[in-house]
Amino acid sequence: MKATITHSFHYTYSRPVELGSHRFCLRPRSDGHQRLESFNLRISPHPSKQFTLLSASNDEVIRAWFSGCTDRLTIEATSQVFTCPYPPIAECIASGDKPLPYALSDRDRSLEGYTLGWLPNGQHDYAAVQLAQEALMMSDHHPLGFLSQLVVVIKERISYSLRHTGPAWPAGRTIREGIGSCRDLAMVFIESCRCIGLPARFVSGYHLTEPPPHTYELHAWAEVYLPGAGWRGFDPSGNGEIDQQYIAISTPSDPVKAAAVQGTYTCSGGAVTSNFNWSIAVDSSANAPEDCGQ
Numbered sequence: 001m002k003a004t005i006t007h008s009f010h011y012t013y014s015r016p017v018e019l020g021s022h023r024f025c026l027r028p029r030s031d032g033h034q035r036l037e038s039f040n041l042r043i044s045p046h047p048s049k050q051f052t053l054l055s056a057s058n059d060e061v062i063r064a065w066f067s068g069c070t071d072r073l074t075i076e077a078t079s080q081v082f083t084c085p086y087p088p089i090a091e092c093i094a095s096g097d098k099p100l101p102y103a104l105s106d107r108d109r110s111l112e113g114y115t116l117g118w119l120p121n122g123q124h125d126y127a128a129v130q131l132a133q134e135a136l137m138m139s140d141h142h143p144l145g146f147l148s149q150l151v152v153v154i155k156e157r158i159s160y161s162l163r164h165t166g167p168a169w170p171a172g173r174t175i176r177e178g179i180g181s182c183r184d185l186a187m188v189f190i191e192s193c194r195c196i197g198l199p200a201r202f203v204s205g206y207h208l209t210e211p212p213p214h215t216y217e218l219h220a221w222a223e224v225y226l227p228g229a230g231w232r233g234f235d236p237s238g239n240g241e242i243d244q245q246y247i248a249i250s251t252p253s254d255p256v257k258a259a260a261v262q263g264t265y266t267c268s269g270g271a272v273t274s275n276f277n278w279s280i281a282v283d284s285s286a287n288a289p290e291d292c293g294q
Contacts, residue, residue, distance in 0.1 A: 001083045001244050003208055003284040009075040009261055014273040016069035019045075022263030024062040025250050026077040028205065034247060037080040044074045055257070057201075059250040075261060083244040089144060092229035099141035102197030111225055113253065114199035118170060118191055128171040128191035131157070136196060143198065143226060150192055151240040154185060160237045162217070168202070168255040182237040183220035183255055189236040190222045199225040203233060204258035205248040208284050216280035218260060223251060 007026060024043075030036040043050075047064035055061050117124035135153050139145030158174060163181035171191040174180040180188070186202055193200035200222055207219040221235035221242060233242035250258050265272075 001208070001284060001286060003081050003083070003206075003247065003282060005077075005079045005081065005206060005247070006281040007077045007079075007260070007278075008280075009073075009278045010276070011073040012275045013071050013265070013267075015267055015270065016071045017265040017267040017272055018069050019066040019073060020264035020266060022047075022064045022066075022261065023259075024064065024075065024077075024261055025059060025204075025258060026075075026079075026260050027060045027062070028079050028081050028247050028249050029059065029251075033084050033086055033244070035082045037082060038078075039080075040078045042074075042076045042078075044072075045070050055250075055252065057250065057252050057257075059252065079247075081247050083247060085244050086232070086242075089226065089229050089232055089241065093143065093226050100136060100139075100143060100146055100196050100198070101141075111199040114201050114225065115194045115197060117194060118187070124195035125170060125172040125191050127175040128188060129195045131175065131188065132192040132196050135192065146196070146198075147193075147224060147234055148240060150189060151234065151236050154188055154192075154236045158185060158188065160185065164217075168220070181220075182235075183258075185236040186220045186222045187255065189234060193222070193224055201231075201251050201253070202255045202258060203248050204250050204252075204255075204260075205246060206280070206282070207235070207238065208245045208247065208282055210245070212282065216282055218280070219246075220255070220258070221246065 024041065026041060027039050028034065028036050041062060043064060045066060048067040050062060050064035053061050053063060116122045119125060131153060135146055135150040139149045157178065159179045161179050161181060168183040168187045169180060171188045174184040174188050190200040190202060203221050203223050205219060206216065221233055223231045223233050225231050233246060234240055235242050252258050
């Protein structure tokens with residue numbers, strides 16, 4: 001698939017403000033199944049200083065600083081991306097792999113951070129542990145069976161709902177409320193995988209559906225590391241295993257860091273109100289190169 005995505009943000013302020021440091025996480029990643037052909041970020045007013053950094057999760061992030069005052073801020077990111085079909089997971093995973101749950105000692109040490117719980121002490125949320133145990137019992141402890149069953153259980157217990165503001169909820173809250181956004185459901189999936197030794201991480205990006213929706217939203221899902229198959233995506237608010245209609249931007253350790261735009265502003269001499277609107281325009285086709293990795 002070939003897609004050109006234009007993601008725009010428009011901020012207006014009731015009085016001129018001084019913009020502080022800003023962080024932009026809008027550049028789609030480039031890997032074996034997704035190739036970034038071009039990326040252009042336009043910012044107005046133009047930053048007085050900006051640079052690109054590589055985050056701890058290997059996402060490209062742009063930091064910017066501004067001079068002077070303004071009553072508006074406009075950001076427009078245009079990306080051209082090619083995606084290729086994923087090979088079937090069942091044909092990739094290591095034969096004779098051990099049944100779940102996995103012991104931490106059996107994992108690659110570089111993956112240990114992706115098996116920690118989200119609670120402040122690193123422990124796993126008990127509600128997610130119970131959910132994982134239920135999916136485990138219904139899957140005969142097989143990794144692919146567990147992942148498929150986990151999606152089914154989450155869909156049965158939690159209703160999907162849009163929520164445009166606020167960070168991702170902890171897994172326990174989403175399970176207790178019985179409703180959550182895509183990022184909330186992704187957290188439930190990740191926590192449930194981690195508590196049985198499956199490395200998992202949060203993903204933010206775009207899901208290009210057919211037919212296209214009236215308006216596109218940023219989307220969130222999860223990636224799980226499977227021996228022999230590597231990192232593979234699963235969408236608990238969608239149909240489970242992802243396909244080439246998904247375009248990943250970032251895979252942060254903390255979902256808060258997946259925010260497309262983060263920044264501050266100050267104004268002396270009185271209160272300031274701000275307004276914000278955004279849009280995502282997509283032009284896509286089924287045409288794509290035979291090998292996205294080249």
